[in-house]
Amino acid sequence: xxxxxxxxxxxxxxVFKPIKEKEVSMYVCGPTVYNxxxxxxMRPAVVFDTFVRFLTYLGYKVKYVSNFTDVDDKIINKxxxxxxxxxxxxxxxxxxxxxxxxxxxILPQYKNPRVTEYMDEIINYIDNLVKTGHAYVVDGEVFxxxxxxQNYGILSNxxxxxxxxxxxxxxxTKKKNPLDFLLWKKTDKxxxxxxxxxxxxPGWHTECCVMIxxxxxGIIDIHGGGIDLKFPHHENEIAQSYATHxxxxxxxxxxxxxxxxxxxxxSKSLGNVILAKDAIKEYGGDIIRLxxxxxxxxxVINLNDETIKDNASIINKIxxxxxxxxxxxxxxxxxxxxxxxxxxxxxxxxxxxxxVPNAITYLLNIIKKANQDLRNKSIDLxxxxxxxxxxxxxxxxxxxxxKVKEYTQEEKILYNKYIExxxxxxxxxxxxxxxxxxxxxxx
Ligand SMILES: [Zn+2]
Numbered sequence: 001x002x003x004x005x006x007x008x009x010x011x012x013x014x015v016f017k018p019i020k021e022k023e024v025s026m027y028v029c030g031p032t033v034y035n036x037x038x039x040x041x042m043r044p045a046v047v048f049d050t051f052v053r054f055l056t057y058l059g060y061k062v063k064y065v066s067n068f069t070d071v072d073d074k075i076i077n078k079x080x081x082x083x084x085x086x087x088x089x090x091x092x093x094x095x096x097x098x099x100x101x102x103x104x105x106i107l108p109q110y111k112n113p114r115v116t117e118y119m120d121e122i123i124n125y126i127d128n129l130v131k132t133g134h135a136y137v138v139d140g141e142v143f144x145x146x147x148x149x150q151n152y153g154i155l156s157n158x159x160x161x162x163x164x165x166x167x168x169x170x171x172x173t174k175k176k177n178p179l180d181f182l183l184w185k186k187t188d189k190x191x192x193x194x195x196x197x198x199x200x201x202p203g204w205h206t207e208c209c210v211m212i213x214x215x216x217x218g219i220i221d222i223h224g225g226g227i228d229l230k231f232p233h234h235e236n237e238i239a240q241s242y243a244t245h246x247x248x249x250x251x252x253x254x255x256x257x258x259x260x261x262x263x264x265x266x267s268k269s270l271g272n273v274i275l276a277k278d279a280i281k282e283y284g285g286d287i288i289r290l291x292x293x294x295x296x297x298x299x300v301i302n303l304n305d306e307t308i309k310d311n312a313s314i315i316n317k318i319x320x321x322x323x324x325x326x327x328x329x330x331x332x333x334x335x336x337x338x339x340x341x342x343x344x345x346x347x348x349x350x351x352x353x354x355x356v357p358n359a360i361t362y363l364l365n366i367i368k369k370a371n372q373d374l375r376n377k378s379i380d381l382x383x384x385x386x387x388x389x390x391x392x393x394x395x396x397x398x399x400x401x402x403k404v405k406e407y408t409q410e411e412k413i414l415y416n417k418y419i420e421x422x423x424x425x426x427x428x429x430x431x432x433x434x435x436x437x438x439x440x441x442x443x
């Protein structure tokens with residue numbers, strides 16, 4: 001199946017061709033672990049997890065890496081404030097982050113490297129940039145020289161002077177060019193590493209290059225992340241990779257758009273921040289996950305009562321028909337642990353730059369048809385079975401938590417007794433059995 005990806009590097013919809021046949025290398029910048037993620041932070045996590053599930057379903061072996069930034073001034077300051085080590089603080093927030101990933105049904109990834117595990121490699125990488133004339137040292141701090149690569153601005157699609165005037169570039173008199181960025185920072189507090197330049201810590205933009213270098217040999221198929229990382233973070237990753245390997249770090253760059261809340265950006269100053277764990281607690285992982293993917297990933301999504309209600313209604317529809325089909329087919333001893341024979345139409349929606357809304361429309365049509373078929377007493381069970389398998393596979397690929405229920409012998413006997421009582425119009429008995437079946441989550 002031909003997959004098309006909108007490549008942010010070329011600003012074009014392109015046919016996806018992986019470096020290795022049937023294998024995909026993918027990297028998504030992970031969180032800086034010093035607080036609980038808010039719901040908007042989880043958009044890239046679920047979008048790219050859905051893409052990985054889709055590729056895996058098609059038979060690709062996907063090596064998906066997402067890092068943890070566990071060295072940063074925010075981490076150092078918070079650890080000092082709480083009188084903890086940076087490791088204690090980041091261990092705690094990594095655990096919390098993983099709990100959120102788990103509630104959103106995000107699959108375990110190939111690797112989740114931490115910056116502190118790659119410090120030697122980072123120092124070597126920076127040293128090489130200095131030696132090759134792409135970085136310079138001022139007062140023990142190391143800066144990347146953006147004028148040393150000819151195509152700085154390629155991702156942002158802007159020239160250097162446009163970037164300088166457009167972006168909030170921090171003033172630093174040590175820099176040759178305002179766009180030059182810090183590779184090694186001198187620090188006087190918190191965790192630091194000794195180098196020949198000074199005791200300090202790496203800047204943020206080098207870690208992803210180094211991890212991709214170490215794990216994948218310097219070039220990958222897909223680099224993903226939120227659009228907010230495009231400049232300067234991803235632009236700077238490309239600059240370093242170009243200086244080191246004369247490549248753009250990834251052949252395809254994918255950027256998801258942000259999330260608003262009631263039309264506003266989520267921010268501390270507006271006081272409208274919703275933590276992912278709170279949203280999941282209130283609405284459940286499936287509704288939050290569906291809300292985060294049920295829009296073109298390059299469009300801004302808006303969290304409000306209506307969008308939550310719409311996605312909750314879809315989850316209810318899936319849940320109701322899934323349960324009824326599972327029950328009807330399960331009681332007939334039909335094997336449901338198979339793949340759908342024909343998912344091509346659904347997969348073709350996702351192959352079109354991960355068009356989840358079209359895929360959901362397709363799913364809702366199947367649900368509508370299955371609801372009609374369930375009411376048809378003379379329906380061929382093979383039709384219901386294929387409908388169930390389709391819905392089951394679609395839920396898996398979208399990362400919704402529905403799973404095939406296997407019924408025990410006792411449950412089957414109980415259910416048959418209930419049907420018999422109903423047919424015999426023994427309402428007392430059928431009511432009692434019905435209550436029991438509901439308790440067992442069978443009805
Ligand atoms: Zn990164």
